[in-house]
Amino acid sequence: MSNSATYQKAIKAATSNLAEIRKFVAKHAREHGFSEKHISDIQLAVDEACTNIIKHAYSFDKTKKFTIELQFDGAQLSIILTDKGAGFDPDRYQKPDLKKQIEKKKRGGMGVYLIKTLMDDVSYSANSEKNVLRMSKIRS
């Protein structure tokens, strides 16, 4: 196993594919020596990000696809998710207030918070052609 490697996958925008994505991420992170705790964190962050793409960028349109790329470089894993759906404005994002949401029976908004909490670094860019979410985790 070399110190750097890249794995890529194109995925149809269906929630039925989430389990397979989690398996794909876990398999490669394990091969590259990430701890089980870190693998759990990465799986959840990727799941939340993919769920957001399926739900918000593509509104559950199963004919649409997005790509996931895993880049292992030394101790760092970067995960790049690219879609061509509706963009997301990270400046409008606020940490969810659980009590208020329960009172209003409103759910959601938790995925981005989890992604930011579980990963070491998260960045997002959007233009008229594509949206790119990049998140990374350092093996410790």
Added chain:
Amino acid sequence: MKTFKIEQRNSDGFEILDLYGELDAHTASQLEESLKNLISNHKSNIIVNFRELDYIASAGLGVFMAYIEDVRTIGGDIKLSNMNDKVYNVFDLLGFPTLYDIFDDEKQAINKFLSDS
């Protein structure tokens, strides 16, 4: 990977949902259906047992957020029990322990219902 499923049982008048497998945005609708059914049948003393649940994403937590007020309004509650560390960690990160009763064991959840009534 275990397929997600829900088994429902009744113990001393309490409705218990046993969750198995992985709860994500794909499987959360099954949990939603189970809770909706209980509520529409006026069964409001609900315990969700997570012993066999290996994984949860925020879509799963969203279901508990959406129905807890309905259940509490009719005098009941949804209490959660037997989570593994990985699953508990997600509830903890999102602040659930201050707003929901979460127990190590199902019996403690039953006892809390009994002492509150």
